[in-house]
Amino acid sequence: MNYAEYLARTIYEHLAAGMPVVLASIISQQGSTPRNSGTKMVIGEDSKIYGTIGGGLLESDSIQESARVIAKKKSTFREFELNGTGVGSENMICGGKAAVLLDYIAPTSKNSSFFQSFNDAIAGGSDFYSVTYFGGKNDDLCLAGRSLFLPEGKMIGDSPLPASDVKKLESEMHNISTVEMLTFGDVKVVVDRIRRLKTLYCFGAGHVAVPTAHLASLVGFRVCVLDDRHEFASSSRFPDADRLAIIKDFEHAFEGLDIDSDSFIVILTRGHQFDSIVLEKALRTKAGYIGMISSQKKKEAIFQYLLGKGFTKQALARVHAPIGIKIGAQTPEEIAVSIVAELISLRSGITM
DSSP, rough: OHHHHHHHHHHHHHHHTTEEEEEEEEEEEEEOOOOOOOEEEEEETSSSSEEOOOOOHHHHHHHHHHHHHHHOOOOEEEEEEOOSSTTSSSSSSSSEEEEEEEEEEOOOHHHHHHHHHHHHHHHTOOOEEEEEEEEEEETTTEEEEEEEEGGGOOEEOOOSOOOOHHHHHHHHTTTSSEEEEEETTEEEEEEEEEEEOOOOEEEESSSSSSHHHHHHHHHOEEEEESSSSSTTTTTOTTTOSSSSEEEEEGGGGGTOOOOOOOEEEEEOOHHHHHHHHHHHHHSSHHHHHHHEEEHHHHHHHHHHHHHHHHOHHHHHHTTTOSOOOOOOOSSSHHHHHHHHHHHHHHHHHHOO
């Protein structure tokens, strides 16, 4: 389960049990802060937290404030200056500023239905927008509505805005990359872009695949593991995988897969022959990332074979091989760390 799914499900489960929660979200930031805008965590009525917005006093103060939010049943904005002056200071010394929305979510049937739809939208696998509307002042906000803007112009929930402002909102929200607060008259509108999940297709279910799938799931990838061996591609070995596929053989492994630019392909099969088959088929897709575990000698042999089959050097340049960043990894777990670190880097738009 990825982070967005985890928080959405946590909210829904609390509401279904009759318990209110506070959704703490970093709405804006200036300078250096422990986490970026759009980072969220859920705080329960017992002050238990699910997720994190960076730790330290930013998080501690948000937890304390959430108790008051729940007692008042009113959402609020809090601004934090992380300007402690030295390592001995109790304050955070990042030097930046952060604005946090503490959104009170009451355990009503309406909210339960909304967050069920939120979970369904995540499972749908497309980008969408979650919009929360508030009236009142920052320290005494009044919830005015919640809505989801789904693909193809579909909206779920309710909005206090007139139709003309809803159209303006729809045109503006497509320029929002994470989360942003807009103002329409007396209404504050918090727009949160929920991005489509990146899917990791792990071809091969051997020793390196096990920690790789686990770590990838922990950092928010939807994981699909494919192998032709029932005893390897099992739920007991891959409890975090969103999908396990027992394939007939690697020649047919790509059948029925929806691989696009949001797809990451990791090739960890049990032999050079199977790696070569999977890589050839992977290069015919639009996958955003293709990585293959290999030695330099193995890479050269497979690349030479693929050049002979008509692939260009430019096409082969898409392949990350040997896979992973260089950290001197030896064990399956260390190799998995190097692979997932590379996946995170590419997902974040950072080239190593």
